Amino acid sequence: MNHTVVLDVADLPEHGLGSASQTYWGTLAFMLIEGTGFALSIVVYLYLMSLATQWPLGTAPPDLLAGTTLTALLIVSLVPNLFLARWARHQDLWKVRIGLIVMTVLGVAPLVLRAFEFPAMHIKWDQNAYGSIVWVMLGLHTTHIITNLVETAVLTALMFSRHGDSPRRYGDVSDNAMYWNFVVITWLPMYACLYWVPRL
């Protein structure tokens, strides 16, 4: 088959940024998968609640302190995160490095608070179905914090290496920031569900 050239693409950039990047769309797709998972876990929670005669089953509603502090911390962490995303767009190496270090610390802090959240539920996973769903929801979200933390830490290391100053890395940083927004935003309905629904 003969070819006739009708389009010259030589002037296009060698790497797509933002919505022109595949990883951006891939991250969105994975967020859709995980978001569906989070939503379903909330549905399971509400379903079990609808069957129970009293809720929470056989225990008091969870203590608010640890969970609320964590929620506040997560919301606050959005601010440096948004700055980080902007610096990444501007490809400002030093600011991105600092932002990543801040975000790594802000990834560890919620894990500390999370350790107090499990006991604040006043129930273990093997006591009844309420305990099971509560532990699974907390566990599911904790896994996401940990994965994002590892990713942030690896990116931080990368930004200090010779591979750091490249549009590809800045793209990774902004995708990572987008993912952290997702981790924070999905927590909000879970927080409402875990801490406030039992008090209704």
Next chain:
Amino acid sequence: MRIVRNGLLAVALAVSGCSGNQSAMDPDGGPAIHIAHLIIGIVAVCGVAWVLVMVMLAAALLRGRGRTGREITNERSLMRAVIAAVAVTVVIVAALTVSSFFTTRGIGVPEPAAMTITVRGQQWWWQVMYADSGPNASFETANEIHIPVGRDVRLELQSADVIHSFWVPSLAGKQDLVPGRSNILLLRAEKPGIYRGQCAEFCGLQHGHMAVLVIAEAPADYERWAAGQRQTALLPSNPEALAGQAVFLGKPCAACHTIRGTSAHGKTGPDLTHIGSRLTLAAGLVETTRGSLAAWIADPQTVKPGNNMPTVALTGVELQQISTYMEGLK
């Protein structure tokens, strides 16, 4: 009583094989008759629709065969045809939905006041509890449900272990027995007969051997049967059976089975108070005879592999005695 039952059995044998009929297309119960009409209706409509589609397919294929040049087809009339076909589909589907809805209402849920029988599914048999005639008169049987003809019977379906499904196709559609829940099913036989059913939800090893017989009798016959079942077990009259009773009570049998009127109060296995009066053994697996009882007791795991009855070590004589005793528990 026995004569009546044997008569019934003979009729059932003549009609549809020795286990009674088990077919959705051979309905003898109110709900099943309604559903059978619906089935015939939907199958007819869908059958006609299928034939029409096939005619169209054949016509379309034959029409263009061997055609060479690209013929100008009138895309607009094609579009009109497709839209019309979709519209017809919508109408058919809506009509079927409505007719299905009305059938559902027709077979509805019985009055709470109707005669109630509790059926508990167990791996792999049916525990049947009659309790509607006062607390003293309650009794229990297994794998066999007697109901009076022409009366609504409300089955309360429960499960002791996994999910089972109660299905006697000639009388009604199926309904699951779900652990932790209680489901209701309306059963109504329009004429006397023995209706076979079996578990329809996969429930483990012996899911294939979990049959239940519904025996519909004239109300008078039913009352006679129920009166008999309410009695405690007869004290055996012949010495062999008496010896069998002693073996039964001395061996672990009594740990799992109840025989009312004796010291056997086990709850794990079926109530054996009137086991000799039941048509089948091991949930419809074999006919109740002295031989089959002996075979079952001697080696239940070969007769029905995986079932929950353990082998109990018995001598030949003990086996003889215990099966005589069982057979006599009418």
Next chain:
Amino acid sequence: MTRHKEGDRRDTALNDAELQRCLTATWSTPAGLWGALSTVDHKIIGRRYITTAFVFLALGGVLSLLMRLQLAQPEARFIGPDRYNQIFTMHGTNMMFLFAVPVMQAMAIYLVPLMVGTRNIAFPRLNAFSYWMYLAGGLLLWVAFALDVGPDVGWFAYVPLSGPQYAAGKRADIWAQMITFTEVSALAVAVEIVVTVFKQRAPGMSLDRIPLFVWSMLVTSFLIILAMPAIMIASTALILDRLVGTHFFNPAEGGDVLLWQHLFWFFGHPEVYIIFLPAVGMVSTIVATFTRRPVFGYLGMVMALIATGILAFGLWVHHMFVAGLPRLGESFFTASSMAIAVPAGLQIFCWLATMWAGRPIFKTPFLFVIGFMVIFVIGGMTGVMVASVPFDTQVHDTYFVVAHFHYVLVGGAVFPLLGAIYYWFPKFTGRMMSETLGRWTFGLMFTGFNLTFFPMHILGLQGMPRRIYTYQPEMPWSGLNMFISLSAIILALGFLMFFVDAIRSARSGSAAPANPWGALTLEWATSSPPPAYNFMHLPVVSSLEPLADDPDILPVASGLRIDRRELLITSVVQAVPEARESSPGDSIWPLWAAAATSVTLIWSIFTPWAVVWGSIPVAIALIGWFWPKGVVEEDA
């Protein structure tokens, strides 16, 4: 952005031979074992995927023959209840999770990048990873079966039967963990396909110029993304119940056994469309080619695909009509289940209109499509029947339903798939399959299938339940069962002939030209089989049928780099070029990552700590995977 970097080579000034040599050097997979293990070429992985899926099809077919042997006579003793339960569970699980879904995705892995005119799938390393995960999951299941620890709780694994109390041992855990493997691989492929279709379409391939097969795979991928998390939650809850004593499904402690069914069928019903929609795309493609005209009502077809995808999430309760849910709610699900007949009908009518207006050529792929029409419409009709609550109370969990879903899945998916294999075989291998054997295969399968499965409708109405390992001689079922078992041999012969034909043709079939059928989509614009780089120049598209305008001249783009794996990123709606993007090179890390993940998942059947310790090697493998290696692909 500098226009030309140093050492940066473009495809503009080269003659064809030189360009081919350079592209081959950049894109081809090295020979040898290491190359095979580290390749990220979507065509190699796609072929591997397809072959593996067909091996599982053959194994699943053997299982079905064993079941037919056991059921041919009443109270047969060829297979005991324990093995039989494993066999039917394996058959269902294998066919759904290891054959039907993977094979459809595998076809997409091979075909979608070609049909949208790009050089590799998006995230090719993830693609390699997904294949290894799929293979590991399949091996887990079959090795377990060979060791007599195959799952025996049904492919639906209803609790409490699959729960801690009634499923002793590790059989149910193996089932649940196998689900995790296939889930991971299916989700990964779904993401790749979505991104490939969104961002890598040839310039000019706007949404209304996407081939119907690609549309169907796009909708399918979204179904996977939205449905699979449900089974992920369900199987995790099951494993937790069994391993660490949670109470999701324990009614005594506030759990619920119907929760499992809701979650399972919220996944399980879309699963049917995950299998069926790709087949719809295949049918559309084959119909268009063999009637010599575009499919009638492109917009309607796309809308029908999307409508089916949306409705698929509103029908799950029709699997639970006899579980004792409120009747009024059930009637709603009757209506929604019936409603899906409308988009399905629309598609059927559009194909009929295409055939009516076209010039049909009766080659083997088209024969399979005709077989599909005959069989699938019956399956659709019985689907309408079981959607009715009262009707379903009589046929649910009987052989009627067995017949119904085999009509839908074999008729609706396997027939189009086999047609698609005959159709694309020349593209996959460069050789034609035998037309004579193809006709025989079709004849045997069509006859064998209908003789095998049609009588099952009658058996179901006669009261024969599913999943029974035997039945008693006094039941009136033995005649039909023997007939079915004998007919199954005809069907098996058809499959055998297909396998013989495929293997023989792959070795010594007649050589195939680039476009043997005169088809009009982009995958036929390159040689058979395509080179490692798919297209010498990336095509530019200006209509729905890019090869229709001028069959000899292909409009293309130029200016891409050839010293690195480069392809074009285009915009989502209009497919306007946005960037030249590199595609990752071969890597062994996906294999290590899959191995580490597999060990973790299998280990976690035995102890929950496996998740903690196993995540360390998984993390190391993933970091190794993503850490930059300083190659040209990382230029930007």
Next chain:
Amino acid sequence: MPNEISGAPPESYFALGKPYETDAYNLSQGKRLYSWFGCGSCHGDDGRGGVGPSFLDGWWLYGPEMVSIVASIRDGRPHGMPAFRDRMPIEQIWQLAGYVQAIGSYRPKVAAPSRNDDNQSRPAENRGPAKILFDPGPVGVHPDQGPSP
């Protein structure tokens, strides 16, 4: 399985990989036998004891070996444990012994029956309830009461 006075298991038992201790089928059969034969009426339905000693406190009056558990069930023990010699075949005694050993063991077994679909009063069998619930009691550890957990 053997039924001699000592009750020592034969070589074949070890050659088969100690099925009554490691095989989930036998363990879950043992669990059913535990309830069918009314063990719970003295030892508690969950094994925490009552009239008879608890299996979950980490203490074994006659040691945790299979042979001694089998001997206890088969021949009975002083202070009220009846002999089951005539009530169940020796194979079932071994299954029951395996189950009792599993719930009282100091570490969870790989294969064990897991929780019941029932009300829970203790952790599930496969989590090693005796390890979790170990209770040295108010007077501390008795060196004469079997191996310490």
